[in-house]
Amino acid sequence: MKRLEGRVAIITGSGQGIGKAIALGMAREGAAVVIAEIGEANGLQVKSDVEGLGGKASAIPTDVSREDSVNAMVEQSIKEFGRVDILVNNAGIYPVSPIEEMAEELWDRVIGTNLTGTFLCSKAVVPAFLKQRAGRIINIASGRALQGAVEGAHYAASKAGIIGFTKALALEVAPYGVTVNAICPGVTDTAQPRGHRTEEELYAMAAKIPLGRIGQTEDLVGPAIFLASDAARFVTGQMVIVNGGAIMW
Amino acid sequence: METSEKKIAVVSGGAGGIGAAVVSRLAQGGFVPVILDRDESLGREVLARLGLQEGQGAFLLVDVTKKPQVHGAFERVRAEFRRIDVLVNLAGGTLHAKLIQDFPLKEWREVIDANLKSTFLCCQAVFPIMKTQRSGSIINTASNYGVTGSATRTAYSAAKAGIIAFTKSIAAELAPYGVRANVIAPGRTATQRVMGQYDAETWAAKGREIPMGRAAEPAEIAEGVAFLAGDDSGYMTGQTLHVNGGMVMP
Numbered sequence: 457m458k459r460l461e462g463r464v465a466i467i468t469g470s471g472q473g474i475g476k477a478i479a480l481g482m483a484r485e486g487a488a489v490v491i492a493e494i495g496e497a498n499g500l501q502v503k504s505d506v507e508g509l510g511g512k513a514s515a516i517p518t519d520v521s522r523e524d525s526v527n528a529m530v531e532q533s534i535k536e537f538g539r540v541d542i543l544v545n546n547a548g549i550y551p552v553s554p555i556e557e558m559a560e561e562l563w564d565r566v567i568g569t570n571l572t573g574t575f576l577c578s579k580a581v582v583p584a585f586l587k588q589r590a591g592r593i594i595n596i597a598s599g600r601a602l603q604g605a606v607e608g609a610h611y612a613a614s615k616a617g618i619i620g621f622t623k624a625l626a627l628e629v630a631p632y633g634v635t636v637n638a639i640c641p642g643v644t645d646t647a648q649p650r651g652h653r654t655e656e657e658l659y660a661m662a663a664k665i666p667l668g669r670i671g672q673t674e675d676l677v678g679p680a681i682f683l684a685s686d687a688a689r690f691v692t693g694q695m696v697i698v699n700g701g702a703i704m705w
Numbered sequence: 706m707e708t709s710e711k712k713i714a715v716v717s718g719g720a721g722g723i724g725a726a727v728v729s730r731l732a733q734g735g736f737v738p739v740i741l742d743r744d745e746s747l748g749r750e751v752l753a754r755l756g757l758q759e760g761q762g763a764f765l766l767v768d769v770t771k772k773p774q775v776h777g778a779f780e781r782v783r784a785e786f787r788r789i790d791v792l793v794n795l796a797g798g799t800l801h802a803k804l805i806q807d808f809p810l811k812e813w814r815e816v817i818d819a820n821l822k823s824t825f826l827c828c829q830a831v832f833p834i835m836k837t838q839r840s841g842s843i844i845n846t847a848s849n850y851g852v853t854g855s856a857t858r859t860a861y862s863a864a865k866a867g868i869i870a871f872t873k874s875i876a877a878e879l880a881p882y883g884v885r886a887n888v889i890a891p892g893r894t895a896t897q898r899v900m901g902q903y904d905a906e907t908w909a910a911k912g913r914e915i916p917m918g919r920a921a922e923p924a925e926i927a928e929g930v931a932f933l934a935g936d937d938s939g940y941m942t943g944q945t946l947h948v949n950g951g952m953v954m955p
């Protein structure tokens with residue numbers, strides 16, 4: 457039995473990496489997926505990958521940090537698929553910078569994409585979720601929210617902000633049966649850590665992780681599907697930490 | 706199917722309110738459930754209700770606070786089924802709730818033993834089996850009170866907080882063998898035992914204090930356990946999953 461049959465899921469930043477894996481995974485479970493991605497070519501590629509699996513997908517070029525772009529994306533999703541049931545706030549950036557060199561513009565861009573983007577997308581789907589008295593929001597935070605990051609003060613702040621936002625929104629929408637949760641991945645093999653770490657550094661981290669390896673994008677798929685499915689209908693305001701035991705919270 | 710090919714799940718406290726739901730959910734997921742409980746009639750009833758025949762499920766009468774009984778039980782499971790894929794430690798409960806100055810040491814020990822010691826003993830007994838297999842998933846049961854504490858529940862809160870830290874420790878010890886250990890932390894759950902402590906009106910009022918407006922159904926806790934038991938959580942270890950309708954968000 458497919459666990460997300462008939463659902464419509466918006467996954468932001470799903471042109472590559474973790475978001476792409478979640479989009480494909482949700483499509484395999486029967487969901488129609490919206491690839492809300494700033495990189496148009498990647499978005500279209502994932503759309504055709506989903507269709508290749510026999511799934512339904514729409515690639516909607518979106519900048520999650522811009523309200524007009526987000527609102528247009530949600531509107532178009534509802535127009536195309538008739539409804540929206542699941543939002544995965546996954547789009548995120550991590551341009552490393554030591555604090556003394558951190559330009560205000562960079563700070564604003566990281567907070568604007570990671571945290572404000574999560575706010576804007578959530579705000580845009582909540583009216584539909586409250587009306588149908590059902591809906592799932594899954595925010596991709598990070599272990600960095602819990603333990604900070606060298607040269608990543610903006611990133612850690614944005615991700616910790618997402619956790620605070622998750623709990624507050626969970627309280628607000630709980631009476632409507634809508635749940636809001638966060639997934640905190642540990643270091644996962646995508647372009648993001650590769651942007652500031654060498655191959656050697658990345659794999660050296662594996663030795664310090666109890667389960668003996670860094671994460672793969674597929675590791676996040678099961679937890680995301682669980683949180684989106686009926687099985688997790690009473691789980692809200694929580695963090696699901698998927699990191700091979702790197703941080704036990 | 707040969708016994709050796711089936712996946713085996715041992716559930717301590719499997720005769721209880723949440724236990725019955727967990728046993729049912731795991732059976733539905735293809736596991737052969739083995740109940741360890743000191744309530745034989747309830748335990749056998751749980752298996753009978755699921756229509757499980759000999760070989761499809763088992764009940765072992767065990768006081769999980771007694772080391773020889775626990776180790777004996779795991780030996781029997783190993784002898785009969787050859788493997789243990791999942792261990793769920795649910796035995797326990799508040800047992801005694803009173804203010805600290807009125808809390809007899811004897812009762813304190815009973816609460817710690819039923820919850821924390823039983824978890825230790827069952828994990829210790831399953832270690833060699835899962836290590837040899839180089840696979841396995843352990844799910845220990847805490848409670849929101851293990852994070853928040855609760856007036857009159859000093860012993861219970863201490864035991865449940867202990868279970869969380871204990872689980873992180875064994876998660877680190879077992880990870881090199883590919884064995885995972887996580888915690889399920891139910892919030893208030895509508896089991897007969899818990900509901901029996903309130904009249905209907907108070908129960909409903911208590912439910913309204915929870916953001917989602919009600920207590921958890923045992924089946925909803927069982928879904929969390931099934932998630933932690935299976936491959937969907939394959940890269941998770943040492944973590945706590947709270948299923949509480951937003952009652953506590955640590």
Ligand SMILES: NC(=O)c1ccc[n+]([C@@H]2O[C@H](COP(=O)([O-])OP(=O)(O)OC[C@H]3O[C@@H](n4cnc5c(N)ncnc54)[C@H](O)[C@@H]3O)[C@@H](O)[C@H]2O)c1
Pocket residue numbers: 468469470471472473474475492493494495498518519520521545546547548549550569573596597598599640641642643644645646647648649
């Ligand atoms: N990879 C890791 O180690 C790791 C660890 C913890 C958390 N995370 C988080 O997981 C999420 C996904 O990261 P990833 O590792 O797959 O990274 P990634 O860089 O491979 O993918 C991020 C995607 O988001 C898109 N994106 C960026 N800005 C956007 C915007 N304004 N609007 C729409 N789309 C935008 C990018 O184009 C890209 O496709 C991020 O939120 C990241 O912070 C990643």
Ligand SMILES: NC(=O)c1ccc[n+]([C@@H]2O[C@H](COP(=O)([O-])OP(=O)(O)OC[C@H]3O[C@@H](n4cnc5c(N)ncnc54)[C@H](O)[C@@H]3O)[C@@H](O)[C@H]2O)c1
Pocket residue numbers: 717718719720721722723724741742743744747767768769770794795796797798799819820823846847848849890891892893894895896898899
């Ligand atoms: N029901 C709730 O609201 C709630 C909330 C949070 C946590 N929990 C926890 O969930 C677990 C299950 O709770 P429940 O509500 O199903 O309780 P329950 O009383 O219905 O079930 C507990 C089971 O454990 C068995 N047991 C107790 N001590 C034992 C011993 N020494 N040896 C063998 N068996 C023993 C009992 O016979 C019973 O079958 C407990 O650990 C409890 O603390 C329950």
